[in-house]
Amino acid sequence: MTQLSLWWGLVGPWLLLVWLVQRVPWLHGLRSAVVSAIVASVAVSVPWFGHALPWWSMSLSANFSVTMAVLLVVAIIDRAFGTRILRKRDWNAAWTFGAAAGLLLYPSALGLGPRNFDSYSLGWPWLFWKESFVLYGAASITAAVLLWRGNRFGYVLLAVFCGYALRFQESQNFWDYLIDPVFAAVSLLAVLWKGVALACSKHKE
Numbered sequence: 001m002t003q004l005s006l007w008w009g010l011v012g013p014w015l016l017l018v019w020l021v022q023r024v025p026w027l028h029g030l031r032s033a034v035v036s037a038i039v040a041s042v043a044v045s046v047p048w049f050g051h052a053l054p055w056w057s058m059s060l061s062a063n064f065s066v067t068m069a070v071l072l073v074v075a076i077i078d079r080a081f082g083t084r085i086l087r088k089r090d091w092n093a094a095w096t097f098g099a100a101a102g103l104l105l106y107p108s109a110l111g112l113g114p115r116n117f118d119s120y121s122l123g124w125p126w127l128f129w130k131e132s133f134v135l136y137g138a139a140s141i142t143a144a145v146l147l148w149r150g151n152r153f154g155y156v157l158l159a160v161f162c163g164y165a166l167r168f169q170e171s172q173n174f175w176d177y178l179i180d181p182v183f184a185a186v187s188l189l190a191v192l193w194k195g196v197a198l199a200c201s202k203h204k205e
Contacts, residue, residue: 008063008168008169009063010044011064011069012063012064012068012069012072012180013044013064014040014041014044015040015064015069015072015073015076016064016072016182017036017039017040017043017044018033018036018037018039018040018072018076019036019072019075019076019079020036021035021036021039021040022036022076022079022080029080029081029082030080030081032079032080033076033077033079033080036076063169063170063171063176063180064180064182064183065160065176065177065178065179065180065183066159066160066162066163066164066168066177066178067094067097067098067156067157067159067160067177067178067179067183068179068180068182068183070156070159070160071086071094071156071183074086074156085152086152086153087152089151090151090152090153091153092194093146093151093153094153094156094187095186095187095190095191095194096187096191097142097153097157097187098179098183098184098186098187098188098190099184099187099188099190099191101178101179101184102179102181102183102184102185102187102188103188104119105119105120105175105179105184106181106184108120119175120173120175122134122135122174122175123135123173123174123175123176123178124172124173125172125174135174135175136174139157139160139161139174139178140161142154142157143157143158143161160177160178163177164177
């Protein structure tokens with residue numbers, strides 16, 4: 001385990017806590033980021049029931065994906081400075097991508113889907129190098145198409161490739177940089193919510 005991967009284990013829980021504390025109604029602007037950062041730093045430093053908070057987080061998900069981390073950073077900056085780095089259609093692309101990737105990865109990991117096929121194996125370049133081109137190629141094409149169409153989520157996917165090249169995580173599997181259970185669950189809920197809202201609006205018409 002490298003020093004960088006050790007720090008990355010703290011990044012995900014810390015960013016998530018910063019984002020959550022920022023939701024407090026009376027925190028606005030830059031003050032929300034400063035207060036949230038202090039609270040989150042204390043929370044990840046002190047032991048909770050005998051273990052630091054990142055340890056409990058890793059029991060749910062080994063590490064937050066680069067995708068999730070970048071989206072949290074964007075949301076934190078937008079809340080602090082009132083900006084809109086990612087527009088509505090960019091966020092929609094993120095949720096659609098997360099839901100699709102999650103449905104491709106996690107049912108297979110649970111033994112569902114085609115027999116003798118584990119989609120997680122597509123992320124190992126040194127084990128199944130031919131098959132891994134499918135995942136890398138799909139992610140690359142998705143990023144290229146999004147950027148060509150002016151969708152800023154494409155830059156998030158580029159950040160994933162950079163994180164993988166720098167080995168932010170201990171894992172060498174590309175899936176772990178691309179998606180995690182939290183991002184997949186949030187994305188799926190967002191897509192379902194959008195679908196229900198769209199169906200309700202059509203029903204009213």
